[in-house]
Amino acid sequence: xxxxxxxxxxxxxxxxxxxxxxxxxxxxxxxxxxxxxxxxxxxxxxxxxxxxxxxxxxxxxxxxxxxxxxxxxxxxxxxxxxxxxxxxxxxxxxxxxxxxxxxxxxxxxxxxxxxxxxxxxxxxxxxxxxxxxxxxxxxxxxxxxxxxxxxxxxxxxxxxxxxxxxxxxxxxxxxxxxxxxxxxxxxxxxxxxxxxxxxxxxxxxxxxxxxxxxxxxxxxxxxxxxxxxxxxxxxxxxxxx
Numbered sequence: 001x002x003x004x005x006x007x008x009x010x011x012x013x014x015x016x017x018x019x020x021x022x023x024x025x026x027x028x029x030x031x032x033x034x035x036x037x038x039x040x041x042x043x044x045x046x047x048x049x050x051x052x053x054x055x056x057x058x059x060x061x062x063x064x065x066x067x068x069x070x071x072x073x074x075x076x077x078x079x080x081x082x083x084x085x086x087x088x089x090x091x092x093x094x095x096x097x098x099x100x101x102x103x104x105x106x107x108x109x110x111x112x113x114x115x116x117x118x119x120x121x122x123x124x125x126x127x128x129x130x131x132x133x134x135x136x137x138x139x140x141x142x143x144x145x146x147x148x149x150x151x152x153x154x155x156x157x158x159x160x161x162x163x164x165x166x167x168x169x170x171x172x173x174x175x176x177x178x179x180x181x182x183x184x185x186x187x188x189x190x191x192x193x194x195x196x197x198x199x200x201x202x203x204x205x206x207x208x209x210x211x212x213x214x215x216x217x218x219x220x221x222x223x224x225x226x227x228x229x230x231x232x233x234x235x236x237x238x239x240x241x
Contacts, residue, residue: 008095008219010212014085018208021078022201028071029194029201035064036191043184064187082204083109089211090129096218098132119165123158126207130154133211135218153207160200167193 090108093101103111103125111121130151167189174186 008092008215009088010092010216011085011088014081014088015208015212018078018081018085019205021074021081022205024074025071025078026198026201028067028074029198032064032067032071033191033194035067036187036194039064040184040187043180043187047180068190079112083112085208086112086126086129089133089215090125092215092219093129093132096133096215097222101132102128119162123154123162126158127151127154130207130211130214133214133218135214135221153203153210157200157203157207160196160203164193164196164200167196 087105087109090103091105108125108129111125112118114121127150130153171186171189171193174182174189
């Protein structure tokens with residue numbers, strides 16, 4: 001039934017690519033965690049007075065640094081299909097007859113890239129997207145979604161992501177001190193941030209699938225109601241006497 005409105009579109013390729021890229025970020029974070037643990041063990045050996053060979057230093061420090069750069073690249077590549085998915089999903093809300101929307105599809109994406117504002121806007125935008133897509137919200141009032149409580153799935157995703165951001169910032173503060181103890185603490189915080197990003201990636205995957213499912217159900221429900229109304233009003237108009 002979704003072909004009735006060309007503006008409404010659930011892009012399976014965008015969804016699949018986004019989820020695959022989220023999977024790549026998880027793999028990258030896991031790899032980074034392993035190398036981070038190796039780096040911490042190397043620091044502990046140095047603290048005990050052990051002398052490391054050049055190959056050991058390269059493996060523990062060099063590869064850990066390269067993995068960080070690689071993970072940044074993977075995250076950027078993941079952001080592209082995710083933002084394209086956000087744009088289309090938010091655009092679908094207009095076909096789903098949602099009223100009272102606070103943003104536009106362009107702003108739904110742009111909110112992720114504005115400094116400081118991107119600490120809270122993405123969470124609000126996706127919460128709005130999630131609730132306005134819900135087919136179980138009572139009709140006929142298309143603004144009823146505004147009063148729905150914040151979805152836990154979205155809150156967990158955004159909280160995990162913000163926690164990772166905070167841990168990364170703390171890690172950078174320790175890293176600038178450039179002592180063995182601070183390097184160790186910096187790496188531990190970085191590993192904790194990776195764990196939080198893995199959790200966020202899993203919540204993001206379930207969130208994407210859930211929003212897609214809700215939008216499909218709501219669109220089909222709207223079309224079904226319109227069809228019933230159309231066929232229910234085809235009775236012959238009484239002739240004037």
